[in-house]
Amino acid sequence: MCFHGGKRRVFNRLGGDSTAPTDSSKNQKVCYHWRAGKCNRYPCRFLHGELPDPSTAAAATANGSGSLKRFSDDSGFSGPVAKRGPNYKNKNTWVRSKTDQKVCTDWMQGQCTHGDGCKFLHSWSLGEGFALLNHLDGHQEFMTGICWPGSDTVYSGSRDGAVRAWNSSSGECVGVANVGGEVGCMFSEGPWVFVGIPDAVKAWNTQTNSDLSLSGPVGQVYALATSDDLLLAGSQDGTILAWKFNAFITNNNFEAVPSLKGHTRAVVSLVVSLAAGAQNRVYSGSVDHSIKVWSLDTLQCLQTLTEHTDVVMSLLCWEQFLLSCSLDQTIKVWIGTNDGGVEVTHTRSEEHGLLVLRGMHDMESKPVLLCVCNDNSVRLYDLPSFSERGKIFAKQDIRAIAVGPDRSGLFFTGDGTGFKVCKWAEAEAEAEAEAIATSS
Template identity: 40%
Template structure:
């Protein structure tokens, strides 16, 4: 990338999408075609990218703005749809679920945006430091932070689905870099929590009881669970670690 630092990365088949300063660039893996998506200000780093439904692409920037594009498969392009404004600090994380976009900020706040009306419908004073990662899981929203906590949110009883309250707080005692969810070989839901000390811990969802851990050579900012039965981690030392799930009777992970 001639623009310098690649701050975020995602994919929407057949495109690889990268966030750089002042741009979102899409690279076609088959033809080599390169697109530069309009939106982010020239001086702003694109700090977060999200694709969940193979149709919409979201990008969050240093100035707190979120941009949304829709993939146009017939033209092999991305059409600009909307910009969401309201955060006062840089975007740190994004997640999507049930027609809602969730955005986590460097100031620890989380906003919920209705994708149909494109309005902010809920603002949570969620964490004391940056909301490093968000995860939508069934009826829950999970958030992690540099303050060392992982919080599980759910809708308040007899209230709107977007009126969230804290269901459980888990203290890691170390700043949390990333979280993600998957299923173990027994089809049980589990959560991966990557900590600043280079340990990726594995927990049962929703109890957050510890199942195991992966030791990395430094902070593991990249954790991929997209290949069934395998966990990939990328850490501060430059090492990529590949970990295979085993049946519970033999080992946790």
């Protein structure tokens, strides 16, 4: 893929040290326009409430790419994380009562006239222990993929046919590549970034800056996954194509192997389970409402799961469990049986259809499930209890979510306006803030 900025080829790591944080004294004034219910700035440098909204604390000016210029420190996509203990109950626009869990749609458009009297939430997030650090924009349509292949660059893809490269230290857009069609999905393995487009998979090596196009898919490629030596692509005609490759050898040798066939409609989700001492498996979810279980060794179908009643949008392997979500408004948790099969052990119902599942650990090593709903929101749940940790809102559909490297605490949510950068708070900061709140 040829990344360009302006009229020249760009793929060097642009951006330097982050600029210094803005003077906090300037952020202690309440926004005059917000009080009148007319502020349309996002982010606004003044307060929208009694305490600063973390989503506005890292505000920066826009650069030529349409992205925000800088984050407020040098830790890479980092910024001021909310230092609030679990019992923190002070009034602010980020954490509100249980009755105010719906975001004000008029406020999103900068048109709410109720101000403090509005019964709905005036914030892009609800919850404790995490913060919205920044929002990067530049794509013209909603995002369908975000990946971070372990370098200093994050990549995002969109239905607008572009893949953008972002410097993870500065937040600047350092390159744009036109991949020749709508991006249906993205995935990274080692130095490789894979992009699913109509009738092909684009493969790009970030170390050698070489790229190639893998043909074979029929229609849009909606899902990608890799094992140790296999690349899998779920296509619009229900076929899962496969190529042998080695992620850490730079000879660009991808060898096509027999496809996985059995779904009757598009394959939109894929995940690989590599369990020590157990059979390695591939799980695929489809528009035909089914999940198929495949042997990674023989590429044969072992089982078909039909408990969902609508499109199986996303799959997640976590320890010994498989999690699935669907437009039927359920999350299902599956576990292996004694005879080698898979069965449902728990079903959680939601109010809306479900689009994407991702899992990560917070800064206290607690497992958290990130769940994208088709009401333009992300729900955050503790596992295994499914107790709610918070919500993140957007103006438009959220179709992409990704997590950063282990222990970074970072995660990203992509929608039609760009993507938000979020981070979990350090456990020490939480404890310190709780002690301060208790003593006061």
